[in-house]
Amino acid sequence: MAEAFHFRIDATDGLARTGIIETTRGTIRTPAFMPVGTGGTVKALLPDMVRATGADIVLGNTYHLMLRPGAERVAALGGLHSFMNWPQPILTDSGGYQVMSLSGLRKITEDGVTFQSHIDGASHALSPERAVDIQRLLDADISMVLDECTPFPATPDEAERSMLRSMRWAERSKAAFVARPGKALFGIVQGSVYPKLRAQSAATLIARGFDGYAIGGLAVGEGQAEMFKTLDATLPHLLLDKPRYLMGVGKPDDIVGAVLRGVDMFDCVLPTRSGRNGQAFTWRGTVNLRNARHARDFRPLDAESSCPASRDYSRAYLHHLVKSNEILGSILLSWHNVAFYQELVGELRAAIAQKRADAFAVEFRRRQTEGDIPPLGGTAADGEE
Amino acid sequence: MAEAFHFRIDATDGLARTGIIETTRGTIRTPAFMPVGTGGTVKALLPDMVRATGADIVLGNTYHLMLRPGAERVAALGGLHSFMNWPQPILTDSGGYQVMSLSGLRKITEDGVTFQSHIDGASHALSPERAVDIQRLLDADISMVLDECTPFPATPDEAERSMLRSMRWAERSKAAFVARPGKALFGIVQGSVYPKLRAQSAATLIARGFDGYAIGGLAVGEGQAEMFKTLDATLPHLLLDKPRYLMGVGKPDDIVGAVLRGVDMFDCVLPTRSGRNGQAFTWRGTVNLRNARHARDFRPLDAESSCPASRDYSRAYLHHLVKSNEILGSILLSWHNVAFYQELVGELRAAIAQKRADAFAVEFRRRQTEGDIPPLGGTAADGEE
Numbered sequence: 001m002a003e004a005f006h007f008r009i010d011a012t013d014g015l016a017r018t019g020i021i022e023t024t025r026g027t028i029r030t031p032a033f034m035p036v037g038t039g040g041t042v043k044a045l046l047p048d049m050v051r052a053t054g055a056d057i058v059l060g061n062t063y064h065l066m067l068r069p070g071a072e073r074v075a076a077l078g079g080l081h082s083f084m085n086w087p088q089p090i091l092t093d094s095g096g097y098q099v100m101s102l103s104g105l106r107k108i109t110e111d112g113v114t115f116q117s118h119i120d121g122a123s124h125a126l127s128p129e130r131a132v133d134i135q136r137l138l139d140a141d142i143s144m145v146l147d148e149c150t151p152f153p154a155t156p157d158e159a160e161r162s163m164l165r166s167m168r169w170a171e172r173s174k175a176a177f178v179a180r181p182g183k184a185l186f187g188i189v190q191g192s193v194y195p196k197l198r199a200q201s202a203a204t205l206i207a208r209g210f211d212g213y214a215i216g217g218l219a220v221g222e223g224q225a226e227m228f229k230t231l232d233a234t235l236p237h238l239l240l241d242k243p244r245y246l247m248g249v250g251k252p253d254d255i256v257g258a259v260l261r262g263v264d265m266f267d268c269v270l271p272t273r274s275g276r277n278g279q280a281f282t283w284r285g286t287v288n289l290r291n292a293r294h295a296r297d298f299r300p301l302d303a304e305s306s307c308p309a310s311r312d313y314s315r316a317y318l319h320h321l322v323k324s325n326e327i328l329g330s331i332l333l334s335w336h337n338v339a340f341y342q343e344l345v346g347e348l349r350a351a352i353a354q355k356r357a358d359a360f361a362v363e364f365r366r367r368q369t370e371g372d373i374p375p376l377g378g379t380a381a382d383g384e385e
Numbered sequence: 386m387a388e389a390f391h392f393r394i395d396a397t398d399g400l401a402r403t404g405i406i407e408t409t410r411g412t413i414r415t416p417a418f419m420p421v422g423t424g425g426t427v428k429a430l431l432p433d434m435v436r437a438t439g440a441d442i443v444l445g446n447t448y449h450l451m452l453r454p455g456a457e458r459v460a461a462l463g464g465l466h467s468f469m470n471w472p473q474p475i476l477t478d479s480g481g482y483q484v485m486s487l488s489g490l491r492k493i494t495e496d497g498v499t500f501q502s503h504i505d506g507a508s509h510a511l512s513p514e515r516a517v518d519i520q521r522l523l524d525a526d527i528s529m530v531l532d533e534c535t536p537f538p539a540t541p542d543e544a545e546r547s548m549l550r551s552m553r554w555a556e557r558s559k560a561a562f563v564a565r566p567g568k569a570l571f572g573i574v575q576g577s578v579y580p581k582l583r584a585q586s587a588a589t590l591i592a593r594g595f596d597g598y599a600i601g602g603l604a605v606g607e608g609q610a611e612m613f614k615t616l617d618a619t620l621p622h623l624l625l626d627k628p629r630y631l632m633g634v635g636k637p638d639d640i641v642g643a644v645l646r647g648v649d650m651f652d653c654v655l656p657t658r659s660g661r662n663g664q665a666f667t668w669r670g671t672v673n674l675r676n677a678r679h680a681r682d683f684r685p686l687d688a689e690s691s692c693p694a695s696r697d698y699s700r701a702y703l704h705h706l707v708k709s710n711e712i713l714g715s716i717l718l719s720w721h722n723v724a725f726y727q728e729l730v731g732e733l734r735a736a737i738a739q740k741r742a743d744a745f746a747v748e749f750r751r752r753q754t755e756g757d758i759p760p761l762g763g764t765a766a767d768g769e770e
Contacts, residue, residue: 039705039709039711040702040705040706041706041711041713043711043712043713044712044713044716045713046693046713046716046717048693068705068708068709069680069701069705073680073681073701076681077681077683077699077701077702078683083699083701083702083705084702085697085698085702276712295454295458296458296461296462298462298463308431308433312470313470314462314468316454316458316462316468317425317462317468317469317470319454320424320425320453320454320468321425321426323453324424324453326424326426326428327428327429327661327712327715327716328426328428328429328430328431330712331429331431331712331716332431
């Protein structure tokens with residue numbers, strides 16, 4: 001393990017890059033997908049199962065953890081790694097996004113944001129300084145600056161005002177960040193879908209200097225085309241030798257497109273949330289296990305996968321578990337989905353190293369649109385249609 | 386693996402016995418605790434996790450599986466072992482108990498019982514012949530005869546009428562059972578709390594001849610003292626060289642008492658159901674993880690356990706998961722509880738082999754009443770009380 005936070009690019013292919021981020025808690029292979037461990041747990045999965053999928057790092061949510069069990073308590077218990085039994089690297093967000101999307105009665109001022117907990121209605125405050133301190137208490141390997149999540153759509157004026165506030169908050173976050181060996185602080189580029197604002201935001205952050213740069217304020221309803229356009233306008237303004245993290249993204253196809261554009265890191269709740277809803281991501285697109293076509297299908301989701309959930313259980317069994325609302329259905333499909341996302345970034349890393357990233361993307365999109373394997377023939381006489 | 390169903394007693398201590406049941410799918414160490422895999426899943430646990438606790442056999446519920454996904458469908462998919470990815474032995478109950486406790490609008494006749502599914506209200510019928518056939522379709526290693534679950538309390542007349550019907554159904558179940566290598570059929574002794582009826586039931590079943598004998602109709606509200614009294618009155622009438630199975634029992638202390646009296650097999654939903662409700666069984670009694678005393682407790686449930694759930698996660702973390710209704714809380718506590726039950730029967734087997742079963746039971750009861758480890762001293766300033 002490294003003694004300092006370090007990013008190294010091992011190969012490039014067009015704009016895409018593959019390499020490693022070294023931290024004191026382990027090495028993160030990039031492009032990396034970070035499963036989301038919202039409230040101290042990647043939902044429905046044991047840490048060992050997450051690790052077995054090939055995940056090198058998970059994400060923890062400052063908003064959820066500050067409300068329950070509380071940052072000071074996590075610190076007293078030895079930090080988030082020990083608390084959730086995940087010794088590998090952890091990135092924490094700053095809480096800003098969830099404050100906007102989950103909490104009640106928010107009030108944003110230049111100082112920060114006050115809000116009511118979605119759990120018990122209690123009042124809480126988050127400032128750039130407090131957000132950074134919470135992440136220190138959690139012992140995050142990678143911390144994020146507090147930003148204001150610009151609503152979408154926003155007028156250029158609204159987007160500029162919001163971005164400028166985020167830049168002031170980034171400055172304060174950086175000032176509050178206590179440098180510790182191996183621990184990193186990432187800035188977050190804002191500016192909605194406006195290239196000029198994105199460029200200005202990137203320049204501001206780079207002038208201040210961060211260990212990595214995130215692109216925030218996307219995947220908020222703008223659609224994939226607009227998101228890719230914004231990435232195309234933003235990424236050239238970021239440093240080549242620092243990690244780039246596209247926050248909250250996304251669907252498998254979003255990730256492929258963003259990696260081709262030069263993004264190194266991703267996080268998203270989709271694999272676990274969809275897993276709890278009976279949906280599986282596969283190389284041939286999404287599969288809804290609730291659908292009756294699976295009721296008698298003895299085939300697994302993916303016989304070639306190294307994940308037991310994908311390989312060792314029939315679609316008929318998964319269908320049965322989902323229809324019966326069995327916890328094991330959530331477990332197996334979350335596990336399968338997280339494993340699929342890890343396979344996807346693993347294949348992307350290999351394709352970049354072998355200079356065939358574009359071909360991989362073309363073939364990936366072809367297979368995604370091809371659809372699921374054909375249903376088994378014949379009709380059975382045992383009832384369910 | 387054996388080619389035939391076989392029971393061998395290796396050691397006795399007083400009335401208690403330890404040995405093995407050999408089946409074509411593996412060896413079952415007795416006394417054995419069978420985790421309940423209601424609808425084709427031991428709730429909230431992967432089969433590998435169940436196996437890792439030391440469970441040699443699980444129970445499947447005919448009632449649940451006949452309703453969903455249906456016995457014929459399980460058969461078409463290769464049987465219950467393949468369906469739920471559990472290659473070790475499976476015992477299935479006959480469905481009688483759940484028909485009484487879960488279904489709507491029941492009608493019992495001499496032929497059998499018709500009832501409405503608790504899932505969709507559809508009408509179903511269960512007879513001794515159909516119950517045995519369903520269990521054959523599921524490919525159970527040990528099948529149970531259909532019995533009528535005598536309500537408690539019952540007058541001697543009611544209990545006798547009910548027991549005699551169960552005996553006629555046992556006869557029909559046996560006649561319907563297709564002998565297959567390694568597959569067993571157990572009879573079920575009924576007779577409520579009346580020694581004379583229990584003796585008569587046992588004699589009737591033994592005269593017909595079964596591979597093992599279950600004691601049914603207990604743990605239905607009669608209390609531990611009455612249950613033990615009934616066991617004392619029943620077990621002497623059973624054959625020494627056949628397995629004895631106390632159905633649906635029970636709490637750890639029930640199991641210890643029943644093993645001392647000569648019972649070999651148990652099943653109960655308590656470890657998994659309690660696990661989903663935030664309750665842990667331990668050597669020092671039950672522990673409610675919802676209690677705030679655990680909120681800052683960095684200690685695991687049992688540092689000496691070989692189960693990761695018991696050993697590698699703090700009480701504070703489990704408390705957090707339970708309070709947050711996280712699926713992982715159900716997973717970890719179900720795992721811990723099933724592991725504890727397996728540790729318990731493992732210790733009982735060792736104690737019997739070493740002729741110290743009584744001393745073990747005394748010490749077990751002392752530790753159970755001793756209560757949980759003392760809370761951590763001091764008060765923290767972080768809020769939760």
